[in-house]
Amino acid sequence: MGLTSNKVLALAAVVAVGLFAATVWLWPRLSRRGLRPVLGRVGLLLATQLALFASVGLAANNYFLFYGSWADLFGQEQQMGVVVDHSAGGKAGKSVKVVAELKPEGVPGGGRPAAAGQVQKVLVAGEKSGITSPAYVYLPPEYFQPAYADRTFPAAVVLTGYPGTAENLLKGLKYPRTAYEQVKSGKMRPMVLVMLRPTVAPPRDTECVDIPGGPQTETFFAEDLPTAVSGAYRVGTQPRNWGFIGNSTGGYCALKIALHHPERYAAGAGLSAYYKAAEDVTTGDLFKGDRRLRDRADLLWSLDHLPQGRSSFLVTTSKQGEGNLKGTRAFIAKVKAPARVSSITLDSGGHNFTTWNREIPPALVWLSGRLSAS
Template sequence: MGLTSTKVLALTLVIAVLLFAATIWLWPRLSRRSLRAVLGRIGLLLVTQLALFAAVGLAANKSFLFYGSWADLFGQEEEMGVVVDHAAGAGKQAQLIGTRALDVPGGGKPSVGGQIQEVRIEGAKSKIVSPAYVYLPPEYFQPQYAKKNFPATVVLTGYPGTAMNLIKGLRYPQTALLQARAGKAQPMVMVMMRPTVAPPRDTECVDIPGGPQTETFFAEDLPRAVSSAYRVGTKGKNWGFMGNSTGGYCAVKIAMGHPDKFAAGAGLSPYYKAADDPTTGDLFGGNADLKKRADLLWSLDHLPAPRTSLLVTTSKKGEDNKKPTAEFISKVKPPTHISSITLNSGGHNFNTWKREIPAVVEWMSKKLTA
């Protein structure tokens, strides 16, 4: 049974309740002052507390999908499946690992529900290799669209995150499908990943001197690899970038730094300056210029305004990025276009982002062309 399984959560809750009942029932028998009785009381309290903590932890993880599997929880690398070339002419930059149906009515048929493909992306320039999930809309499989190219959007989680969070927790593909069916968005391909392409290090989507070239991977290698394997446009007007938290910072940063590659960038609850903590290490090798460039507020003040469209989100209550978001918006100058979403309340969590994603998908759709 998987970490996010309802059966695991239910079993843990049952065990917790039984242990609590056992503690109440056995407590009078262990009320003596003997060593055996004291150890018995300690043992009952300990296992009951552990069961309760486990149940709460599993419930929180099931809701927010901090970890997608037991191996992910314990920091173990999951064994990869057999790699098969995605398609003739796709080269070795994007290799198909497997497929899965969308969790929607009729999702078992690609021409109705679309399809999610798990792929392995090899960065030709950065030399980074990372898994990704590619959502293909139903139109991709319909005969009348056989010769049509589609717009594409890179979607990133927060750190550390798992790409599966974007499918099961935030439901990006399902939202894109429903928005397209409602005529609010055009069908688009989504490339879903976590920003941690050099685990366990948090690279903040920058090119680290002497280290992982993460910005190069996302800005150059990823669009090239996906465009070579799928019917996706190769120009900046065909590509967008979005994400939440760390992924939001990456989306806005890369759209600003590479307007020739991405027509739009949307950050859900982004921050505006690269983190500097034990998970990142020294990102800039003492290079002050690189550090400044990773500060988006500094970039707006000192670098030419990029020709791209940006969207940032925050809330009046619950988010700690309200003030820097307002400052970011005030600093944007033409030809950059800026939009925002401000909720009345909402914390830094999945429930907040799920309220923003439909509008963000619709906004992104209007910025991209096939």
Template sequence: MGLTATRTVMLAVAVAVLLFAATIWLWPKLARRTVPAVLGRVGALLLTQVSVFAAVGLYANQSFGFYGSWGDLFGTETAPGVVIDHDAAGGRQVRVVGTHRVKVPGSAKPEVAGRIEKVAIQGPRSRIASTAYVYLPPEYFRPEFARRDFPAALVLTGYPGTTEALTYGLKYPQTAHRLVREGRMKPTVLVMMRPTVAPPRDTECMDVPHGPQTETFFTQDVTRAVSRHYRVGDKARNWAVMGNSTGGYCALKMAMRHPESFSVGVGLSPFYKAPQDPTTGDLFGGSARVRRENDLMWRLDHKPAPPVSLLVTSSEHGEKNYRDTMRFIGKAKRLNARGEPTRISSMILDTGGHNFNTWRREIPGCLEWLSGRLRSD
């Protein structure tokens, strides 16, 4: 059973409850002042506490996506990071390394449930390689759609999130499948990735001076590689980018800075400028200009408004980015009132924290909104 599987969490909870009940039941027999009784009490308390901590930890991990697998938890996961591949331009830029079923009814049939493919993507321009999970909707496998190119959305986690959290924690494929079935969303290919392509460094989706060219990787390499490998449109009108937390900042920034690649950007609880701390290192190469150009508030005030549609989310109570989000919305609305081509929408909850539970409440509406602004070719 996987680390984030519901069965794993339920088993841990059941074991904790049984050990707790056994401790209560056996406690009178362990109340004697003998060495075996004392050792029995110590053992019972230790086992009960460990089982409770394990159950709580597994539930918290499933909810917030700290670790995606047992290998990730114990440090044996060896996912590829930054790779210098001088033959990438001439070789395959997308290589399928595994397939997974979508956890919906009829999961054994791709034409009913769709399919998730784990792929390795090589970036010839950025010289970065990273893995992704590509959700292909059921329509992708049906004969009547065989000559159709689908719209696509690049979906990003926060930092240091795992890609698996997008499927098991935030349930993007399952949500998209349900929305299409209900007629609220067009069939869309989801390219699910983590923004941490140079682990453990947090590059904030930037082309770091003398460092990882993460922005180039996502805005040029990923979109072009996916469009060539899958039946996905290759125009900006075919592509959106969406993410939570750090991934939300990345999504807004890449849509605003690269309207030639993305026409839609969605930020769930986003930040509006890149931090500089021990996880990021020097992202700006000491350049005030580079720092300003990656500040989304500054861009709205000083750069030409790009022809993109943006959606931001926050919560009036419980989310620290609420005031910044309202400032961002206000700046974008003023641009729109002057006839500028940037369009802004928002989803503001009454209450909600910076966590998976809040984002799961926002994702259905955001996917529906996003789908309405993408085009199929």
């Protein structure tokens, strides 16, 4: 039986209830003094607690879909995702301030930028949105090599989920290391990565929308960020030079910005994305009663009712373990020319780093194939 099976959850609950009943029934017999009664009491208590913990853990996993299978839980699902294409029905400028220069983790020759690249911690100031956000910029080794001194590079904005930190993109999801390895293997071209979290007005989850009277998050990502980075680094300024990728909330943002702003981004990749802006205690009132804004934040509605540009989309899901399978299939079906859509569908994989680390390498390769350096 699978990890997310209701039968497994029911069995765990039955075992927990049975152990509880056994404890109540046997406790008088085990109340005597002596080593064996004491060991019996300890054993029953431990077994009952473990059964209760397993039941609660399984229930939480079934609800939040952290892990999709036993292999996923124990880190044994390592097979990379496969992208399937579908036919469509420099120096820092004023807006980017470098705070620190870091060595990319897990990359050979980390002390030499021309060998390993460099990660710069920066502050990005949005001129139109008024938002200032920290970010990490990964510059590939080629950026520092004389042969590329006069060349521009494609760039991708990389977002975590909510309430993740940008450091997760460096350590847990290993974007710089993965990009370095994919370039070394000849699967993708060198690319600048701009890594940050979607929470640019913490602690509020703004869902990458322009909130009436509030943070203008969509403007920051769609206009301010590419403008600032292009002015600070050797990155192109055309839509074909820019992509967007993220997981969970970041995945929704990547698809949303690429869908609504094809004049800025040629491609958007949503890993385990959902397709409608969340509205809960973390977001507050995002739309102030404006139905038009709420509809626009629903990507499936947008695909049906708004013109589709020339952006390319990559969506990911799994047959077992993700809650977005139905929405992902609907998104694929609604994309029409001139837009294009591709997908990764794993057999199993939950909403977690293990799953995303299986999807990031092929997703970066896909993204590289949709962008150009000039």
